Amino acid sequence: MKPYLLKTFRIGILFIVFSIGLVFHGEDTLHAAEGYEPPQTLRASDVLPKSFFESDLYTIDQQVQNDGLMNTYRVTSKHGNFEAVSTVALYKLIVEIEAIDAMIKVEESDTFSKSLKESGANTAEGIKNLFSNPEESIRGAGKGLTNLFSRAQESLFQSTPGETEDSRMQQFIGFSQSKREIAHKYHVDVYSTNKVLQEHLDTLAWADYAGGITISIATLPLGGPAKVVYSSSNVVRLLNDAIAMTPPSELKKQNRAKLIKMNIDENLSDLFINNPNLSPRQQTYIVAAMEAMKEAAHREVALMVALQVKDPDMAMAITTIVMMQAGYNNNVAKIKELVPVMRIMGGRDADGNQVLLVPVDHMTWNKRVAGALEQLSGESSTSKGQVWILGTVSEMAQAKLKEKGWQVRTKVANKIGINAMGLPKK
Numbered sequence: 001m002k003p004y005l006l007k008t009f010r011i012g013i014l015f016i017v018f019s020i021g022l023v024f025h026g027e028d029t030l031h032a033a034e035g036y037e038p039p040q041t042l043r044a045s046d047v048l049p050k051s052f053f054e055s056d057l058y059t060i061d062q063q064v065q066n067d068g069l070m071n072t073y074r075v076t077s078k079h080g081n082f083e084a085v086s087t088v089a090l091y092k093l094i095v096e097i098e099a100i101d102a103m104i105k106v107e108e109s110d111t112f113s114k115s116l117k118e119s120g121a122n123t124a125e126g127i128k129n130l131f132s133n134p135e136e137s138i139r140g141a142g143k144g145l146t147n148l149f150s151r152a153q154e155s156l157f158q159s160t161p162g163e164t165e166d167s168r169m170q171q172f173i174g175f176s177q178s179k180r181e182i183a184h185k186y187h188v189d190v191y192s193t194n195k196v197l198q199e200h201l202d203t204l205a206w207a208d209y210a211g212g213i214t215i216s217i218a219t220l221p222l223g224g225p226a227k228v229v230y231s232s233s234n235v236v237r238l239l240n241d242a243i244a245m246t247p248p249s250e251l252k253k254q255n256r257a258k259l260i261k262m263n264i265d266e267n268l269s270d271l272f273i274n275n276p277n278l279s280p281r282q283q284t285y286i287v288a289a290m291e292a293m294k295e296a297a298h299r300e301v302a303l304m305v306a307l308q309v310k311d312p313d314m315a316m317a318i319t320t321i322v323m324m325q326a327g328y329n330n331n332v333a334k335i336k337e338l339v340p341v342m343r344i345m346g347g348r349d350a351d352g353n354q355v356l357l358v359p360v361d362h363m364t365w366n367k368r369v370a371g372a373l374e375q376l377s378g379e380s381s382t383s384k385g386q387v388w389i390l391g392t393v394s395e396m397a398q399a400k401l402k403e404k405g406w407q408v409r410t411k412v413a414n415k416i417g418i419n420a421m422g423l424p425k426k
Contacts, residue, residue, distance in 0.1 A: 037365050039068060040364060042066050047087075047361075048087075052094070055094075057077055057078070057079075057097055057098060058075050058094065059075070060075050061075070066362050070361050085313045086361060088420065092192075092421060093194070100196055103204060180243075180244045182204050189279070191281050236424055242284075251280040251283070254284075256269055262290060269303065272306055272307060277311060279315070289322045290303075292330060293338070295334050296329070296337055298337055298338050305318055321345065323423065323424070324357040324358075328349070328388065332416060333353070360391050362391050365397040393408050
């Protein structure tokens with residue numbers, strides 16, 4: 001690894017964890033202390049748009065727990081009870097609940113049952129045999145596989161599927177392609193960790209793969225919270241189309257090639273690509289965001305930050321951070337350099353501003369934030385810079401930040417050109 005990378009990485013892992021506040025809301029619960037604001041309970045109807053409360057598919061608990069940075073929402077639906085850590089995660093969850101309901105309607109239809117029955121016992125037996133004796137099934141499949149083998153080889157024998165990927169065999173036989181296309185039609189992430197969503201995606205994908213039914217899915221309604229999915233830019237829509245049509249092994253190859261073109265250290269790239277806690281979709285978003293910041297020096301910092309991902313909440317937070325940085329680059333001022341800040345990253349723009357963009361829901365003045373600022377003050381020059389957040393900040397936190405030389409910009413999604421799910425919309 002290059003000397004700069006080693007030095008920066010060593011510095012990065014010693015920094016106080018500002019990002020832990022973004023994703024580990026349950027750890028080290030902060031108790032009220034003199035000079036600090038205690039954890040708060042917010043009202044959902046005060047912090048969310050009215051459209052969130054107009055559906056008969058789900059109910060959002062009015063009590064929202066805020067840990068000083070992120071909100072935790074509890075959602076009850078007839079298809080299960082869920083928890084979302086962050087407002088960005090809540091938007092994604094609501095889209096998934098709407099998709100689950102639409103999929104169940106397809107599964108319960110007469111057409112679905114009839115088509116499966118008409119697919120015949122031979123297809124079902126063939127699938128069963130493929131999984132009970134895959135080696136014999138593939139050996140007898142004929143020469144047609146030869147043409148596909150070079151593409152399937154990485155999936156079968158080299159890369160280990162990530163936590164949210166289908167098995168190697170499912171990818172190889174084409175089941176995963178059906179699943180990706182169905183997820184794309186429903187505007188949901190095929191790599192989602194939502195187990196209820198995955199069960200219904202599997203049901204429709206097996207039916208589609210068996211040839212008993214051609215899944216024809218109407219677009220979901222454009223109203224309500226799900227509407228944000230449709231407000232993405234053409235670039236994001238094209239990116240999602242590519243993700244839907246491309247096997248994860250191929251996405252990894254493409255992302256590696258793009259990182260090589262950006263002159264990113266090969267060892268660092270491999271660590272990033274092989275992190276099983278980052279889905280292929282998230283990796284693709286991060287690489288695309290890095291590509292967008294063409295003028296930025298040290299783009300490898302984004303990968304260093306991403307190496308820390310250990311769970312879905314952290315993966316979503318860090319992906320959103322990188323997308324926010326790219327949004328700032330595209331809509332406010334060009335990023336000239338990415339720099340490690342604690343265990344996240346900041347940037348220096350063309351105007352000389354130091355900017356820190358984080359997907360905070362509501363920031364209060366607490367021990368975690370105070371510690372982060374103390375570390376930042378030690379690492380920064382007299383001109384501290386700007387903190388850009390998606391949500392809001394308490395009066396006390398704003399005053400303390402200002403006192404230490406930091407300007408706070410709130411509700412910045414529109415300013416940096418991203419939607420409520422952290423994706424570019426311009």
